Amino acid sequence: MKKLLVYALFLTVLIAADSYALVGLRIGANANITQPSATIAFEQLTNDSFNPTGFGVTGFAMADLMLLKITADIGYIDFGEQSYEWEAPDEFPTTMKKVSAQAKVTAIPILVGLRWEAGLPVGPKFHFGFQAGVHNFTYTYEGTAIETTFVNETETTTEFSIAPIIGLRWSALEASLLYMIVKDFNYVGLRVGYTFGFGI
Secondary structure (H helix, E strand, C coil): CHHHHHHHHHHHHHHHHHHCHHHCEEEEEEEEEEEEEEECCCHHHCCCEECCCEEEEEEEEEEEECCEEEEEEEEEEEEEEEEEEEECCCCCCHHHCEEEEEEEEEEEEEEEEEEEEEECCCCCEEEEEEEEEEEEEEEEEEEECCCCCEEEEEEEEEEEEEEEEEEEEECCEEEEEEEEEECCEEEEEEEEEEEEEECC
16 A cells, blocks of 8 residues: 555656646756665574665656755665675584575665755755655575575565655756665665756
8 A cells, every 4th residue: 555655646746846847847867875784584684684885776856846846766776785604503413504695685766755955046055855655675585594405585575765865956966865764674875966957
């Protein structure tokens, strides 16, 4: 149900952006760098954190709404791959002394939000705001489980997401820093992008 509501809200924002085109519609793309601090949702890795640096791209639209701006984003993030190794307790058989695995995480974020900008008509404009929506995650696990059986599996989940954002826009260039709050998968993200203005 949450997923359907977010998709509906995303569509509403795009329609609203089109309606407000004469007062400042901008579209553009961002490059993303992410640093997660997460617990992988696999039975084999329940208590281990996942924190490699990830990269991604985001397409977005933004339009004026009185004193605020409404935003809508959709993108793809590859959070990277991480290897794990454990030494099993002494009571385990010799063949079970070492456990190894690799985990990989990707996501498609779909987000909408509000932004407030401050600055002179000419020059840099600072902004802060928030975004909310969903991340469609794909978790891939490959390795040796505790029982020494080889495991190669993929899981997908959709999680509600919300993030405060601060940043700077100067003409067509902009950069934003965010902290995305997701169930079991919070991450810090840096976005750097280029925008095109219409109806300004």
